[in-house]
Amino acid sequence: MSETIFSLITDYGPIAIFVSAFLSCLALPIPTSLMMLTGGAFVATADLDLLPVVQAALSGAVIGDQAGFLIGRFGGTPVLERLARAPARRAVLDRARALVDRHGGLGVFFSTWAIAPLGPWVNFAAGATGLGWLRFTIADVLGEVIWVSLYVGLGYGFAANVAAVAEAMGDLMGLLAALAVAAAAALWIRAVLKAQRARHPAQDHR
Numbered sequence: 001m002s003e004t005i006f007s008l009i010t011d012y013g014p015i016a017i018f019v020s021a022f023l024s025c026l027a028l029p030i031p032t033s034l035m036m037l038t039g040g041a042f043v044a045t046a047d048l049d050l051l052p053v054v055q056a057a058l059s060g061a062v063i064g065d066q067a068g069f070l071i072g073r074f075g076g077t078p079v080l081e082r083l084a085r086a087p088a089r090r091a092v093l094d095r096a097r098a099l100v101d102r103h104g105g106l107g108v109f110f111s112t113w114a115i116a117p118l119g120p121w122v123n124f125a126a127g128a129t130g131l132g133w134l135r136f137t138i139a140d141v142l143g144e145v146i147w148v149s150l151y152v153g154l155g156y157g158f159a160a161n162v163a164a165v166a167e168a169m170g171d172l173m174g175l176l177a178a179l180a181v182a183a184a185a186a187l188w189i190r191a192v193l194k195a196q197r198a199r200h201p202a203q204d205h206r
Helices: 002-012 014-024 032-044 050-083 087-103 105-111 116-128 133-157 159-199 201-205
Strands: none
Touching: 002 014, 002 032, 014 032, 014 050, 032 050, 032 133, 032 159, 050 087, 050 116, 050 133, 087 105, 087 116, 105 116, 105 133, 116 133, 133 159
16 A cells, blocks of 8 residues: 555655545545655655645645535435445444534534544535535634644654554544544433433433
């Protein structure tokens, strides 16, 4: 995998980073974080310039997020149902929808970098559930700035150990995503229990 990414960035430079960032924001399984780490490492060795790498990563991510949002906005619930045909996708999409419903723009912000695996699905859900475009865009751009700065910066600072850094960051992001899902599930269970007690107040006195 890493050899392929090195080859792509060697041959196409920032264009490869732009395309990978765009497609990954539409839920395609592309290792954009590793692409950005590699781009940062190439900047450190003077094979690429910093500004084009950052511009490519940030513009690709933001445009991809906007595309996902518009797909959700104009496709609405039917698009979400189509995306959620597979049980695994439905589970992820349900989590993304809960994140948007509960936290709005703040959920979008954290989905771009802290819980990045949910990011593409949050884009679809935000559009379909009616989150305001301006609110989505502001949260999205701020979050993507952090995501791009984090990975390009790490690639630059640890150019000699990109693979090790990628593995460590993957583990960290996986942990953060798991914690976020667990927290959302706990809040959902709490809300369900509260609603049940409200419907059957007599049961609390048995």
